Amino acid sequence: MRWLNYLFFALLSSIGFEIKIISVQVFNGKNYGPEFDHLLLLTEIDNQLFIIDIGFGDSFQTPLAIQKHPDRNTAYPGYKIVQNGIFYTVQQKRGNQQYRPQYQFTLNIYNISDFAKMCIYRQTSPASHFT
Structure with a gap:
């Protein structure tokens, strides 16, 4: 949920980390x-x-590095980030399955207010599975 991440943003910022907010498009x-x-x-x-x-x-539990060679990634078994142009895709692998996309993002930085419209939609629309 976006509010959990935003609260974590506030916590990390308050103890000195430089944290940015970016937007994700979830793969369905x-x-x-x-x-x-x-x-x-x-x-x-x-x-x-x-x-x-x-x-x-159900996702990665430690910060995930954006690496130039994700296939060489041994620090995060079951996860990798693949870059395609300006988009980065977080992919997850379970057991013997192939990697599957979870979501994609760019490195564009946003404010919490940029999420307001989608937040209202997710809470009120009959088409949203969060309603």
């Missing part, structure tokens, strides 16, 4: 949802970009 099994579908956190530590997501449910 067929295609990607709209912009601002999910809020994701971005930080840089020792010249390495990391994403942080404590609100996506």
Whole structure:
């Protein structure tokens, strides 16, 4: 949920981390949802970009590095980030299955207010599975 990540953003910011808010388009099994579908956190530590997501449910539990060679990633078994142009896709692998997309994002930085319209939609629309 975007509010869990936003609260974590506030916590990390208050203890000195430089955290940015980025937007995620969630993959529904067929295609990607709209912009601002999910809020994701971005930080840089020792010249390495990391994403942080404590609100996506069954997902990675430690910051995930955005690496140039994701197939060489051994620190995060079951997860990788694949870049295609300006888009980055978080992919998850369970057991012997192939990697499957969870969501995509760009490195564009946003404010919490940019998520307001989608938040209202997710809470009030009969088409939303969060209503």
